[in-house]
Each structure stands twice: as C-alpha cells, then as structure tokens.
Amino acid sequence: MSRQYQQVLAVLLSLLLGYIGIQMGSAQELVGNGGFETGITGWSLFVPDESKGKNCRFDVVSDAPHSGTNCVRLQSDDFARFGIGTTGFPVQPGDHYHISAWIRADAAAQVRPKAPGFIIRLNLRQGTGEAAGGHLFIGPGNVVSRENPADSSAGLPKDWTLVEAVVEIPPGVDSVLPSIFSWWVNGTLFVDDFSIQKVDPSTPVTPLAPNNPGASAMIIRVPTIPIAANS
Numbered sequence: 491m492s493r494q495y496q497q498v499l500a501v502l503l504s505l506l507l508g509y510i511g512i513q514m515g516s517a518q519e520l521v522g523n524g525g526f527e528t529g530i531t532g533w534s535l536f537v538p539d540e541s542k543g544k545n546c547r548f549d550v551v552s553d554a555p556h557s558g559t560n561c562v563r564l565q566s567d568d569f570a571r572f573g574i575g576t577t578g579f580p581v582q583p584g585d586h587y588h589i590s591a592w593i594r595a596d597a598a599a600q601v602r603p604k605a606p607g608f609i610i611r612l613n614l615r616q617g618t619g620e621a622a623g624g625h626l627f628i629g630p631g632n633v634v635s636r637e638n639p640a641d642s643s644a645g646l647p648k649d650w651t652l653v654e655a656v657v658e659i660p661p662g663v664d665s666v667l668p669s670i671f672s673w674w675v676n677g678t679l680f681v682d683d684f685s686i687q688k689v690d691p692s693t694p695v696t697p698l699a700p701n702n703p704g705a706s707a708m709i710i711r712v713p714t715i716p717i718a719a720n721s
C-alpha cells in the first residue's frame with residue numbers, strides 16, 4: 491500500500507468516525523442563542539394588541555443567570571401577555587423534540603389567576619400559514635397543551651426551575667416557530683437556556699394536560715383507559 495493511499499484512507503476513516511460521533515453524540519441544538527450569551531441576537535419582541543400599552547419589553551441582563559453570564563428578562567408594568575420569538579425550523583409529522591427552558595420570577599412578580607405566567611409556544615406551521623389544530627404550549631410543571639395554555643394555579647417559581655417536555659409533531663405541520671412568553675405576569679420574569687433538540691421517535695411524549703380539549707379527545711379515542719389514570 492502506497493504512503494499516499496494510506497494517507498487517503500486515514501482521512502476517510504477520520505471523516506467516518508467524525509460522522510458517527512455526530513450521529514451518536516449530543517443532538518443538534520435548534521435554538522440559536524438560547525442562553526442569551528450574545529445579547530438579544532436572533533430574538534424579537536411580539537406584543538398582542540390587548541397587551542399594548544403595558545410597557546412590555548425585554549433585554550438581556552447579568553442578574554444571576556442560570557448559566558453563563560447572561561439571561562433574558564421579560565418585563566411589563568401591568569398584567570400582560572407577550573413573547574420573544576426566534577428563527578423556526580423544518581419538521582416532519584411524527585418527529586419528537588425535547589423542549590426545555592429555565593425560568594425564575596422576580597420576588598415581586600404577580601400572575602393573573604389561572605394563568606401559567608410563563609409559556610413556551612410552538613407555532614405549528616404548514617406552508618406560509620398556521621397549521622390546523624393550533625399551537626403547542628409547554629408551561630410550568632411541564633404541562634403540555636394544544637390551542638391554549640392549560641389553566642394553572644401553580645404560580646411562578648422564584649428560584650431557577652426547569653420547564654421541559656417531549657412533544658410529537660402532529661400531522662399537517664411542516665415547520666415550527668418557537669417563542670417564549672410572559673403569560674399574564676405583572677412584573678419581571680427571567681429565562682435562560684431555552685433549548686429544542688430532536689430526539690429519537692421512541693422517546694416517550696409528555697401527555698397533554700387533562701384540562702386541555704385535545705386531551706379529552708384522546709380519552710374518547712382510548713375508552714379503555716380509566717379516567718382516574720388521566721386526572
């Protein structure tokens with residue numbers, strides 16, 4: 491075997507091992523700057539009409555982040571609903587994704603009764619429009635719902651707390667636009683390490699919240715499961 495041939499083989503082998511390493515190693519992170527270490531790069535504010543005039547705003551601060559040196563701060567001067575969004579990505583129905591974020595509320599923050607206070611929203615898209623069936627929501631307590639956030643009485647944690655779930659992309663969806671929301675908070679909410687990673691389709695999905703309309707439909711479709719097991 492010539493020396494040149496050996497060198498080519500060595501290069502090909504290292505490329506193959508690198509490829510296998512990528513396949514077996516940590517999944518690709520789909521949220522850019524989810525740790526807010528490069529400021530607000532890649533993030534933009536969205537304030538629905540009913541919350542305009544509540545001084546909804548966001549910035550990046552070094553006030554006791556969960557990791558690194560920064561986290562994002564969402565603030566409003568009254569109970570308000572607003573979010574920050576980032577770049578979307580293509581998906582296929584049946585794909586499973588692990589979604590997570592760390593949150594903590596300022597000691598003075600208040601949450602409107604029944605509201606989750608914080609929500610990860612996945613805007614499910616088909617083509618250039620919204621997919622039928624509504625958005626997916628993940629709230630504190632790892633509560634997953636479709637169309638609307640599930641009712642909550644948990645309030646918001648004052649210490650860093652993980653919110654996470656595994657979701658399955660429903661039929662009729664070809665892309666996802668992720669965002670994080672302050673959902674009827676009066677005051678200040680901090681978020682850090684927002685992450686979305688594709689996981690193996692065998693990874694169990696977090697069930698929909700019992701008080702979500704989608705969950706009722708699931709119970710009807712699977713009548714042999716006792717209602718008590720889902721409450």
Ligand SMILES: [Ca+2]
Nearest residue numbers: 525557558560
């Ligand atoms: Ca950070």
